[in-house]
Amino acid sequence: MxxxxxxxxxxxxxxxxxxxxxxxxxxxxxxxxxxxxxxxxxxxxxxxxxxxxxxxxxxxxxxxxxxxxxxxxxxxxxxxxxxxxxxxxxxxxxxxxxxxxxxxxYKNENPLVKLHASEIDFDRAEVIKNGEYIGLTAKEYNLLSVLYLNAGKIVTIDALCEAVWGDNPFGYENSLMAHIRRIREKIV
Amino acid sequence: MxxxxxxxxxxxxxxxxxxxxxxxxxxxxxxxxxxxxxxxxxxxxxxxxxxxxxxxxxxxxxxxxxxxxxxxxxxxxxxxxxxxxxxxxxxxxxxxxxxxxxxxxYKNENPLVKLHASEIDFDRAEVIKNGEYIGLTAKEYNLLSVLYLNAGKIVTIDALCEAVWGDNPFGYENSLMAHIRRIREKIV
DNA sequence: CTCTTCCTTACATCTACCTTACATTTTTAG
DNA sequence: CTAAAAATGTAAGGTAGATGTAAGGAAGAG
The missing domain is CATH 3.40.50.2300 (Response regulator)
Incomplete structure (x- = not known):
């Protein structure tokens, strides 16, 4: 039964x-x-x-x-x-x-997010590429988290700034791009 | 019977x-x-x-x-x-x-936690380095415990203060660093 | 062509982390 | 109880690495 x-x-x-x-x-x-x-x-x-x-x-x-x-x-x-x-x-x-x-x-698994060229370990704020462990900085981590949570959706620049800089998220557009650049460097 | x-x-x-x-x-x-x-x-x-x-x-x-x-x-x-x-x-x-x-x-499983340069005996609040036994103070012990329980994860300064000083864990950031310094001295 | 958007580069600035040295509090020993 | 020792807390910098800025390039739309 x-x-x-x-x-x-x-x-x-x-x-x-x-x-x-x-x-x-x-x-x-x-x-x-x-x-x-x-x-x-x-x-x-x-x-x-x-x-x-x-x-x-x-x-x-x-x-x-x-x-x-x-x-x-x-x-x-x-x-x-x-x-x-x-x-x-x-x-x-x-x-x-x-x-x-x-x-x-069995909740102690730490689901690595698989990307094309690498995996992301959000618990440790690390990306694993070719067996190498590359740490993410605070802002990078925040950004990636927000992007991951909205995976597949459109995320506007304003929304990202809002998420990362919270109050007064204005004037950081360039900064944001710099961070995105660095993230890309790490994950591709 | x-x-x-x-x-x-x-x-x-x-x-x-x-x-x-x-x-x-x-x-x-x-x-x-x-x-x-x-x-x-x-x-x-x-x-x-x-x-x-x-x-x-x-x-x-x-x-x-x-x-x-x-x-x-x-x-x-x-x-x-x-x-x-x-x-x-x-x-x-x-x-x-x-x-x-x-x-x-007999719940005395006392697994020594092996580090690079030393081992930690949480039951006795001691670290063992080169055969030498170095005692941990109360705060050091608390800190290390929290860190050990969250091994591999990100632990924010705020979380650590919260864990060590409990209520009203504010303004201890410097103290925290001092303790971490002392812990490092002992374990590396 | 110009304009706009997305992106890169190179560099300037800043801050989180860390150290040092010392003050204060608590514990221990005499 | 008092003094010494140990533990804990504070403050003042130093520094590497994180973050921010600005100038400009590529590509597509009009």
């Missing part, structure tokens, strides 16, 4: 297991990014399974629990679970929680 | 004892990381046993107690126990408490 919900939501690498033993075997093979565990299992319980999991790699874990079963335990102990969901639940609820967990757990 | 719960939860080095005398003998041999003690023992009580234990090494201790027995004692006195659990209890409850205690007591 859970599997079909996940498939419909677009997840593709799904593995299942019917027991603690099987789960450990499967997990060691596929290096999962997220585990969904039932608390009640034929040969053990989800908690101890979680602990075994966390020994090898710290991926997020979502628990399924029947109403009343151990709900209060969850609230009391932090215990390392990332979330739990009480059966019965709506498909949407499951997928929402999963995407929330994944977002929380 | 307790042993089987623990085994199922993945704990492997378990030793048991049926009396104070035996417990002391066993403990001296295996150098335990955690002790689970009954309060009532044939040749003494758990409290004095705990005291003996703590003489040699300070490992955490979990007490088993029958309902009503000494519950109030526990609440009144801190007395060094890390937790207690009232019989009868669910297997899950025991394992949850144990993992909580262990997490609390």
């Amino acid at each position: 859970v599997v079909s919900i996940l498939k419909e939501d677009g997840y593709e690498n799904i593995a299942t297991a019917k027991s603690v033993k099987e789960a450990l075997k499967v997990a060691s093979k596929i290096n999962p990014e997220l585990a969904i565990l039932d608390i009640m299992l034929p040969d053990g319980d989800g908690f101890s399974l979680m602990k075994q999991f966390k020994k090898t790699k710290d991926y997020p874990i979502l628990f399924l629990t029947a109403r009343g079963e151990d709900e209060n335990k969850f609230k009391g102990f932090g215990l390392g679970a990332d979330d739990y969901i009480v059966k019965p639940f709506l498909p949407k609820e499951l997928t929402l929680r999963i995407s929330a967990i994944l977002r929380r757990s | 307790v042993v089987s719960i623990l085994k199922e939860d993945g704990y492997e080095n378990i030793a048991t004892a049926k009396s104070v005398k035996e417990a002391l003998k066993v403990a001296s041999k295996i150098n335990p990381e955690l002790a689970i003690l009954d309060i009532m023992l044939p040749d003494g009580d758990g409290f004095s046993l705990m005291k003996q234990f703590k003489k040699t090494k300070d490992y955490p201790i979990l007490f088993l107690t029958a309902r009503g027995e000494d519950e109030n004692k526990f609440k009144g006195f801190g007395l060094g126990a890390d937790d207690y659990i009232v019989k009868p209890f669910l297997p899950k409850e025991l394992t949850l408490r144990i993992s909580a205690i262990l997490r609390r007591s």
